[in-house]
Amino acid sequence: MYRYRINFTKEGEFACLSHLELQRTFIRALRRAGVPMAYSQGFNPQPRISFAAPLAVGIESNNEYLEVDLSASLKSDELKRALNCQLPPALAVQKVQPADPLAPALAAQVEAALYLVNFSSYALEFAAAVQSLAGATVLEVERPGKDRQKKVNIRPFIYNLCLQNVSGEGKLFMFLATGNRGGARPSEIIDLLPRQTGPVKVRRLSVFIPGPEGYITPEGEALPLFWERSY
């Protein structure tokens, strides 16, 4: 069995696809590409494909990852080319790399994600609000539970927030916990900030796994430098 890690984008209007819709889209693209997919055993064989971290509807992304198992080995570039012929440009495959099929799946390793929120205006009270979020020890939000809403403290899942004023537009970088051990959703934090009049665009820059010296991207890159100037 041969595992490949596929790095792709989710741009523009395609941010509206749900996680399930994205899965179906990739499975069908792989099938159309004529790729020799490996299937699970049993009555209802399913393609062996796993996404690193589900992305909430409405969020664009520079770097999404999935891993797929094939029954034969392929050149990474060939797989990339074949897939890009079968995908809309907004879901472009940027990189394909072979991965170790015996190592834990990327989905099990991802612990954090970096988001960039673009606000159409930058206001001083906004900076104060971000600062007070960063200074809080408890931030409770409501999440739908099985029977009723439940309260969750998301403060421990907020690793860092960094607000920048770029020619009058507010750019908020958010480094948040995500994955199996809990996390915060970008929309939960945006809802805690003063209400915006203009559009708010959210983009995931990458997901992160723990490395020997802090968090790294699946490609092995460290967090960007601007991080030193954060709250």
Place this chain on the structure above:
Amino acid sequence: MAALLAAVQRPARYLGQEINSICRDPRQAEVHLALAFPDLYEVGMSHLGLKILYALANDLPGVYVERVFAPAADLEQILRKEKIPLFSLESRTALNRFDLVGFTLQYELSYTAILLMLDCGAIPLHSSQREDNDPFILGGGPLAYNPEPLAPFFDLLVIGDAEEALPELLELYRAWKKRGRRGRRHFLREAALLPGIYVPSLYRDHYDKSGKFAGISALTGEAALPVRKRVVTDLEKAVYPRCFIVPYMEIVHDRAVLELFRGCSQGCRFCQAGYIYRPVRERPVEKLREQAGQMIAGTGFSELSLASLSSSDYSAINKLVSALEEDFAGEQVELSLPSLRADTHAVRLACRLQKGKAAGVTIAPEAGTQRLRDAINKKITEDDVLEAAAVALQEYGSHVKLYFMLGLPTETLADLEGMAELVRKISMIGRGGKGRKKGPSPINVSVSTFVPKVHTPFQWEPQLAVAEIRSRLDFLRRELRKSKGVSFSSHDTGMSLLEAVLARGDRRLAAVVERAYQLGSRLDAWHDRFSLSRWEEALSRANLSARDYAGYAPAHNDPLPWDHLSTGIDKEFLIREHRRAMEGTITPACRNGICAGCGLENCSHSEHGRAQ
């Protein structure tokens, strides 16, 4: 658009840009046609006819075809608030900017969605209000055989197969547009000369003093009486899409589909499809095999449905299935046979294809006693049903779903008892089966209510009154509770009533459809949106009653509001079949050289029959 997608539920309904959708510059198109399905994306995208016409018309020179579906409640609200007209999926063109908009008429409960789409698309609802720069509104599909309740809203209707009629109509339109696109009525009169094209505004309906329908007359020489349906005689040469559009969201029938044959010669007397789609026309195995290969390669679907009105009647079904199994060996493509007759061979084939999955098989005895099955010409016996169920339950450990129809003409208490008894016998097989574990109920009984359909022998029969239907359903529910492991579901009686009203309606109902729409009816086929009271109010404002339509039992020589539209089958034949139903006499399927004499021209069986 991004803001709009962010503001609605399931935005993939409106995203477009699917693989295999056709994107061109609409300004380059000489004829710009919107194919409209009056329901949500996930329903409309499951419809084979839409896919066939999309492929067919986009291949015509100078023609560009796009899709448009009904907006869900949340999008409708935004469109109205922001004053955005309903738009097509491909180029996001406002509906009123198209040359023509073609609606498919598949079920009565979609009628208000047609008005919704016209209204949201900024197109005047009435044909008479449209001007030269408005699109022409056309309709087609099974309910075009009685479009009278929609007559004022449509400019043109295609009666029968659209494969040849649509290109002719589009060609005529192109010429009219080239001449300066002036004079709608002139174009309509020209179009009426094409075979199979019905222009409702060229006809007038008449009623007698008591309000009884008294006939329809042509207002101009171009208007044919009757309008005869179009038939594609050679299905082998007919266009079939090489690839379906691959939706991003999950749709109702999320799979590739082959159309094995069109038409059905069984002649079940309640079934409209069995009459209007005659004669049976098969596609050859090799052609289907080629289409299947292209379809799977081009879509990536993992299921291929072998569709038709009665798939096990396909003359080479075994050969086809083996060939496809061979073609897709090792490719993870599941074949499914959706419409089966209850015979052990067909059920065994369907179960084998499912490879032990829980999908189960559906058997449709329709009625509970042999007497009633004979009356409706459903030519299967109790033994057929029991043996087929035994194969599914015992040999394959599969689930069984049973379809029945309640309120069929001549039905009595004995027939309902027979239904319960048949279900009890099947539930006994299940429990007797070896190796069956106790678990979820293996038998699912689904009961729909008889709706008299036009152009069938039962078009002269009334639907039972709602109170009677309810009491019969209650009786059945009580009886079925005595059998273990049986789950029961039934069709909404209010919906069945409305279907019966609209199915055999006349032009007076158009005001009712419009009023119901204004009162808030849309997407009536969705249980969470349906309200019978709105329709009752609309009917009462027009001084009409649901019972008068649903309970209508005309005499054989009474004029009917759909008499001017011909399926090619003699009315005399339908009368004969109606009489045979009342006597409980079956009529054999018109295959194997046996001709029932329905009067259809160009039918290989009738030639055979005449030769004998």
